Each structure stands twice: as structure tokens, then as C-alpha cells.
Amino acid sequence: MELLRHFRSPDYARAVLDELHRITTRHWVIMEICGGQTHAIMQYGIDQLLPEKIELVHGPGCPVCVTPLELIDKALAIAAMPNVIFTSFGDMLRVPGSHQDLFSIRAAGGQVKTVYSPLDAVKIARENPDKEVVFFAIGFETTAPANVMAVIQAQNLGLTNFSILVSQALVPPAMHAILGSPENRVQGFLAAGHVCSIMGTQEYPPVAEQYRIPIVVTGFEPLDLLNGILMTVRQLEAGTCEVHNAYPRVVTQEGNLPAQAMIRKVYQVCDRQWRGIGMIPQSGWCLRPEYGAFDAEKKFDVGHIQTQESEICISGEVLQGRKKPHQCPAFGTLCTPRTPLGATMVSSEGACAAYYNFSRSGIAE
Amino acid sequence: METIHMQGPVCPIPLKHNETIVMGHGAGGKMSQELIRDLFQQVFDYEALKVGNDFGLVPLPADLPRPGRLAVSTDMHMVTPLFFPGGDIGRLAICGTVNDIAMSGGIPLALTAGFILEEGLPMQTLAQVAASMRAAADEAGVQIAAGDTKVAEKGSADQLFINTAGVAWVPDDIRIGGQYARPGDKVLVSGTLGDHGIAVLAARGELGFDADVESDVAPLNHLIAAVLAAAPHTHVLRDPTRGGLGTSLNEITHQAKVSIWLDENRLPVKPVVQAACEMLGFDPLYIANEGKLIVICPAEEADAALEAMRSHPYGQGAALLGEVRAADPGKVLLRTLIGGTRLVDSLSGEILPRIC
Structure with a gap:
């Protein structure tokens, strides 16, 4: 401090x-x-x-904002399955899918747990051998080392009841x-x-x-x-x-080499959807085929789920810097942190939520 | 096949069940009476309870300033774990309601306590909680005048829930409430923010690191009496519990149709609480307190109120946070450490740890 x-x-x-x-x-x-x-x-x-x-x-x-709505719907479908313990970072719980969020799944009896680290999810899998434990592995390059570490640890422990739902962006x-x-x-x-x-x-x-x-x-x-x-x-x-x-106390030119090696071992680069932006080629990581057993999308039957985004929400343009949050017709009225239309209003890191919480367009001047 | 030997009557004598709570303890019969007699009445040996009526009689002290009104409040308490550094659910249940009624500026008279016990709760745990309630009630100088117990089936309740309700006597010349905040008033707080919330989170073992911090849970009625003696024209008293200081101040700005301006560099936060918040992406402005007092009073009485708080064990870390203004009614605004300004909104839902 x-x-x-x-x-x-x-x-x-x-x-x-x-x-x-x-x-x-x-x-x-x-x-x-x-x-x-x-x-x-x-x-x-x-x-x-x-x-x-x-x-x-x-x-x-x-990372919360750019996770595609379709993947959130898949997460909700998996979390609602009777034998599943679904684990996630906290701010993902409030992100609305097409119809509900993880809070409502939990209220309906689904087992949804907040964890502070993916390794906690591995621990839950170990303690609950009769349950399927799924971790929602979202994030940019920053969260990838811990996410792949969870897969490696689960593999070393011989766990067959652990998998991750991957949404890694680059x-x-x-x-x-x-x-x-x-x-x-x-x-x-x-x-x-x-x-x-x-x-x-x-x-x-x-x-x-x-x-x-x-x-x-x-x-x-x-x-x-x-x-x-x-x-x-x-x-x-x-x-x-x-x-x-400008951040030399943390960042070096080559970065964290052991972490990079571990990521390469488990993940490979793939095309991915960005919520509000669309498909960007070679912009994400997914599990390599040899780690397919840990891929929740393969393990659970959710391939049929397809979803469209809200038509009012301008989060895509906000995410690309073309528009400011308060230029959205729904900002602060239809769309608030309690009733978010797009993911940029959900996470405390989302631009719309930051505007809403800390300034609300011009108040604090 | 084994031979069955019959030896006289075989109807077994029921077990006493004095180790754990079973459904029978809530059935209203002998087991309920035993629980009340052997556990609750041992600790809560108040006259009002001993008589054994459906109601408890609370005599009004003869020296109460008249005329006056009653302030009434009720609060439900559920916390995991039941025991945490600095307190437990029992102390929390007493202090929660004592503080709510004391925020009227009145004199707490009596409390009631209702228990929902989960089948299987160790009797020893209940006894410990009851003893802690008694200690907190004694510290506040308030009696528990009525109580009730129900038992819920295993799995239908989490160990132990407590409801407390209370009444305080508010003399007619005391006008304290969120609606009375006036432009020009000063905003004070009795000490560091967020201790309780972080202590409970740490006690759950979910943080992944140790945070050496104790809950601030405490009865504030004596502190309030000291503040009112020093600053008799105080307009608002409020305890910033769930939702934290940020949410409480927002409630006040809406009630009084004023704005409140805070200085970030005046906010008292323990380094360990600040560090835990930094790691989890929390803001101490929204973390729960259980033994802190917000005072909003005319500027000319602010120094006296601060001095009174600092002379009291529960107000040693008291600080001036900012002031009430007329412009931008309904808003709480914060001058940041580096000189920017930002809105402090109410907490919108559950506090969620951030991803990175």
C-alpha cells in the first residue's frame, strides 16, 4: 500500500x-x-x-464485455444441468444471457460458485468426484496462465470430472x-x-x-x-x-517466458467471435485437440445453442472507440448495471458501467 | 437365526437430545420448555422473561423526558461463518438492532430475539451465541424482553438465523433523520470503513490470502449519546451497514434532496482493508460496517462532535469526510486523490470480485 x-x-x-x-x-x-x-x-x-x-x-x-452472448447462453445451459457445479469469476455471474443470468440459475437450484482462481475450481472437482465441475475460462492473455495451469493440474491429478468453457481473447x-x-x-x-x-x-x-x-x-x-x-x-x-x-516495474520486453510456454502447450490460436464486434480471425485461444477432454463445449451437448445480440445496444461501437457510452439511446435508462443490455454495462471494467458508476455523462464536472 | 431375548417392557426411553437441536425443540412441548429453561433463561435471566407470559412487560424509566415517541426497528441476521474475528452472529444481532433504534437519537428500551435453528445445530454453539448476545446487550444497557424459537429441518436453514427487534424512546425535542440534512452541514464518520465486510470474507477462507482484520461490530448507543451531548443540533445519524458508506449517503441525499461532497483523501480505511479491496477489485465505500456511525451536523458543531467521538472507544478513528450542498440533489460526489471528481452511486447488487 x-x-x-x-x-x-x-x-x-x-x-x-x-x-x-x-x-x-x-x-x-x-x-x-x-x-x-x-x-x-x-x-x-x-x-x-x-x-x-x-x-x-x-x-x-x-474480458467480460467481449465474451459472446452465445457462449454465455451455453454457460447458462451447462450451469443448469443437474450434476454440474459451475464455477466462475464473480463479475460473470451478473452477465445476462438471452433470457437469464447465472444468478437466476443459482436461484433455480443450479450449483454456481464464485472462485477467485481457476485452481479453486480444480479443488472443487477433486472434492466432488461425483459431480462435473466446469470453470468459465474467460479473459485476455492475463488470465490464460492460471486457466491452462488448472487444466494441467487436473490432468496431473487424473481428474475426469473437470472441464473449462473457454473464451480467451488476444x-x-x-x-x-x-x-x-x-x-x-x-x-x-x-x-x-x-x-x-x-x-x-x-x-x-x-x-x-x-x-x-x-x-x-x-x-x-x-x-x-x-x-x-x-x-x-x-x-x-x-x-x-x-x-x-511506461510500466517497467511489471513489464519486460520478453514477458513471462514459462507462462508463455505453458499457454502454448495447452492452447492454440483460433478464430473467435467478439461480442458487439463480430468475428476477428486468429484472435483467440482454444484448447489443443490433445486437451479436448477438458473442453466443456465438447463434453456437454450445447452445440445447438445460437443467439443474436440486442439491436439497441451499441456496445460494439463503444468497444471499438467509435462511440461513447452516453451516446447510446438506452444508456442509464433501459440499460443500467442492474438491467444491462450489453456486456459493457455489466462488468465494473466495462466502459458503460464505468461511465454509469462514476460520472453519468457530465454530472461530475 | 439369532434368538431374540425379551426382557420386560422394550419401549425405549426417549433420548434427552441435549447435545444437538432436533425437531422436537421447536414443537412447543416439553423439549421446547427444556431448551428455554436450560439454555435461554440461564443466559437471558431478565424479569420480563421469567414471568413466562406471552408478552414481556417493559416499564418506562421514571426519568424519561416526556413527551416522546417510540422508535421501532427489526433486523434479520444470517452470517457465514457464525463466529468471525471480532464478533459472531449473536453480537451482530444485538448490535444491529440497538444501532438501528439508536440512530433515532433516542434511548433504547428493550429488544426481542427470534431464533430459527437448523436441526442438528450443536447445543454448545447456541449457548455460545446466546452468551455473546447477553454480553452485547449488557454493554448496550438494553434488556431482551421477549423471544421465540423455531426449528427448521436439516437443510432448510443454515445453522442459525436470528431476528431481533427493538424499541427506543425518542423525546419530542429530538428531530433526527436522513430528511433533516441541510446544505452547509458537515459529514463525519466514527472510524475506518469496511472492517466488518472484509473480516467476514477473510473468515470464510475464500480470499486466498490472510487479512488480519477484526469486525467492528459494536453497540453505538453510548457513542451517540456522547455525540448528541456535544452536538445537540445534529441532523442525521446513520449506521452504514450493508451497502457501505456510499449507499447510506446516497439514501440521505435522496431523503433530504441535497448532495454530499466527500474528499477521498479523508476517507479512513485500514491499510489491510484497502489492500484486500485492491486485490479483489472492491471499493471500501461499499463494504459493510457494523460499528460505525455517520454524523451529519451543522458546521459549527462539527468539531465538538468529532472531539466527542474521538474520546469514545468506538470513535477513536473519527474523521471529517465532507459536506452537504444544495446543488445536484440526490448525488454523492467524491473529490479524488488526484483532484478529479466522480459520482459515488449506490451499490447495485451483490459485490462481485473482479476478474483481473
Whole structure:
């Protein structure tokens, strides 16, 4: 906590803000990739303190938000099965499928448990040999090591009653999708610090070069974010497009090599759907065929489930930085954290929920 | 085939069942009477209960300022585990209702206690909880004047649920309530936020790490009396239990049609609670407290109220958090550590740990 205090220091924040105000001469659009960054920006009111010319747009890096509705419906179907204990990170419980959420499954007698780590789900499987235990393995590169570790541990223990429902997304393909779109407005990226702590920074120089865009690996404390923004604006003003690391206390160039090796052992790259955005080629991980026994989608008969998204919800455009949450006709009225239409309103990392909880469009000015 | 030897009458004498609760303890017959006589009346040896009527008589103390009104409140208590660092369900059940009625600014007179016991509950556990209730009631200086017990089948209740209700005497010249918050008032809290919620989470062993923190569960009526003696024009007293400070303050802004402005750097939070919240993605503003008091009083009495709280064992960490304003009615706004402003909304549902 003592360390964190320095990264929340009002004096340091003021100094960085002064420098930002001094050097910013033009309107710049910067996207923070990660939902955790969006949350911190809103939580500390960082967006209100920046020069008016700097516009932050919120990226697709909320794992709860981009999990396809169809997969959530599959999760609900599995969780409702009589012999299943369905385990999940907490914020997935409130995400609505087409008709209900995991809370309602639980209320109807389904066994749904919140876990803090996928390894807890393995423990539950071990303690309940007569039940099928399923873990909802969602997340970006950050959660992958723990998710694959759960599979490896289950395999080592010889567990046949454990499986994972995989929804793993990858950041660089999403950046390509955003930057390659004709409607793209993003001129600089704050890359997601915790994703890079696993994967390192080497995936980004080709992106920076191809789209002529500066990318700064950024952390999650107010000073981390302000410093990341400053390093991005410096590049934008100077016309450079390099990859810089503003989170060196956590991120190295090569990343966490043992974690990467473990991920490669269990997962392979595949095409995947992003909620609100659509299919992005080679943008996810799924289990390798040799780990098929741990694949909940194969183990349970849910292949017939097909689902359409809400027609009002603009979460796809929000996730790509084209629209702000309060530009949605349903924002704060039809769609609130208690009655979310799209996933960006559900997770506390979702851009719509962050806007709703911390500002609600212009109130806090 | 074995021979059966008959030796006189074989009708077995029923077991006493004095180790665990069985359905018979709730049937209203002899077993119920034994439970009341041997367990509850041993601990709750109040005159009102001893008489054995369907009601308990509570005499009004002769020195109560008249005229006045009764403040009434009731609260249900279920917590897992039953015993946690700093308290247990019994202490929680007494303090919860004592605090609710004390927030009227009145003098707590009496409580009732209702128990739903799950079949199979160890008698020893019940005795421990009852003793803890007695200790908390003594600390608050309030008697338990009526009670009831029901037994639920195994699996129909989780060990032990307690309902408590209470009444307090509120002299007519005391006008305290959320609706009385006025622009210009100061907002104070009696100590650190979120201790109870994090202590209970840690005691469940679900955190995956140890958090050395105790629940703050405590009866606040004596602290309130000290505050009112020092700051007699206090407008609002509120205990921020479930939903935390953020939710309680939102209720007040809606009641009084005002806004409340907080300074983030004034919020008192223990480092261990802050650290647990950081790891789980929780905000201490929404974590439950069971022994904290929000005071909203005119600015000129704020220092005296703070001083009174800090002189009391349950208010040593008291802090000034912010103030009440007229603009933006219905909103709680927070000046962040680095100088931004954000909305503090009510908690919308269950607090959910974040994914990463």
C-alpha cells in the first residue's frame, strides 16, 4: 500500500498534468486498451483533468464485455444441468444471457460458485468426484496462465470430472481490427500493462510500424496512466510511432517466458467471435485437440445453442472507440448495471458501467 | 437365526437430545420448555422473561423526558461463518438492532430475539451465541424482553438465523433523520470503513490470502449519546451497514434532496482493508460496517462532535469526510486523490470480485 501511495500522489499527478497541458498543441485521440484502465480513469476522474484536446476512448479490453452472448447462453445451459457445479469469476455471474443470468440459475437450484482462481475450481472437482465441475475460462492473455495451469493440474491429478468453457481473447488482433477499420479514429494506444506482463512487448512494434501509431505500455494507477498518456502525447506531438514501456516495474520486453510456454502447450490460436464486434480471425485461444477432454463445449451437448445480440445496444461501437457510452439511446435508462443490455454495462471494467458508476455523462464536472 | 431375548417392557426411553437441536425443540412441548429453561433463561435471566407470559412487560424509566415517541426497528441476521474475528452472529444481532433504534437519537428500551435453528445445530454453539448476545446487550444497557424459537429441518436453514427487534424512546425535542440534512452541514464518520465486510470474507477462507482484520461490530448507543451531548443540533445519524458508506449517503441525499461532497483523501480505511479491496477489485465505500456511525451536523458543531467521538472507544478513528450542498440533489460526489471528481452511486447488487 505504501508503494501504491506514490502512484496516487496528487503532487506528482499535478506535475505530469502541467507538462501535458504545456506540450499538447492539437486534438489527439488515445485509446486505453484495457477495461481496468478505463475503470481507473473514471474512478480517479483522470479524464476531467486532461487538456481538452486529449480525447480518451475506451478499448475492447474487458474480458467480460467481449465474451459472446452465445457462449454465455451455453454457460447458462451447462450451469443448469443437474450434476454440474459451475464455477466462475464473480463479475460473470451478473452477465445476462438471452433470457437469464447465472444468478437466476443459482436461484433455480443450479450449483454456481464464485472462485477467485481457476485452481479453486480444480479443488472443487477433486472434492466432488461425483459431480462435473466446469470453470468459465474467460479473459485476455492475463488470465490464460492460471486457466491452462488448472487444466494441467487436473490432468496431473487424473481428474475426469473437470472441464473449462473457454473464451480467451488476444489483444494484438483486436488492435489490428480497430486500426484497419475505415472508421478508425485512434491515433495512439495505451497498451494493457498486465497483458504485457505475460506476453512482453515484442508483439507491438509491427503494429506501431504498420499503422504509424505510437503504443505505450501502461499500468493502472493514476500516475501510471498519466505517465502513459504523457509518453503517448510526446510521441504524437513529435510525429514518432514507437513502442515505449511506461510500466517497467511489471513489464519486460520478453514477458513471462514459462507462462508463455505453458499457454502454448495447452492452447492454440483460433478464430473467435467478439461480442458487439463480430468475428476477428486468429484472435483467440482454444484448447489443443490433445486437451479436448477438458473442453466443456465438447463434453456437454450445447452445440445447438445460437443467439443474436440486442439491436439497441451499441456496445460494439463503444468497444471499438467509435462511440461513447452516453451516446447510446438506452444508456442509464433501459440499460443500467442492474438491467444491462450489453456486456459493457455489466462488468465494473466495462466502459458503460464505468461511465454509469462514476460520472453519468457530465454530472461530475 | 439369532434368538431374540425379551426382557420386560422394550419401549425405549426417549433420548434427552441435549447435545444437538432436533425437531422436537421447536414443537412447543416439553423439549421446547427444556431448551428455554436450560439454555435461554440461564443466559437471558431478565424479569420480563421469567414471568413466562406471552408478552414481556417493559416499564418506562421514571426519568424519561416526556413527551416522546417510540422508535421501532427489526433486523434479520444470517452470517457465514457464525463466529468471525471480532464478533459472531449473536453480537451482530444485538448490535444491529440497538444501532438501528439508536440512530433515532433516542434511548433504547428493550429488544426481542427470534431464533430459527437448523436441526442438528450443536447445543454448545447456541449457548455460545446466546452468551455473546447477553454480553452485547449488557454493554448496550438494553434488556431482551421477549423471544421465540423455531426449528427448521436439516437443510432448510443454515445453522442459525436470528431476528431481533427493538424499541427506543425518542423525546419530542429530538428531530433526527436522513430528511433533516441541510446544505452547509458537515459529514463525519466514527472510524475506518469496511472492517466488518472484509473480516467476514477473510473468515470464510475464500480470499486466498490472510487479512488480519477484526469486525467492528459494536453497540453505538453510548457513542451517540456522547455525540448528541456535544452536538445537540445534529441532523442525521446513520449506521452504514450493508451497502457501505456510499449507499447510506446516497439514501440521505435522496431523503433530504441535497448532495454530499466527500474528499477521498479523508476517507479512513485500514491499510489491510484497502489492500484486500485492491486485490479483489472492491471499493471500501461499499463494504459493510457494523460499528460505525455517520454524523451529519451543522458546521459549527462539527468539531465538538468529532472531539466527542474521538474520546469514545468506538470513535477513536473519527474523521471529517465532507459536506452537504444544495446543488445536484440526490448525488454523492467524491473529490479524488488526484483532484478529479466522480459520482459515488449506490451499490447495485451483490459485490462481485473482479476478474483481473
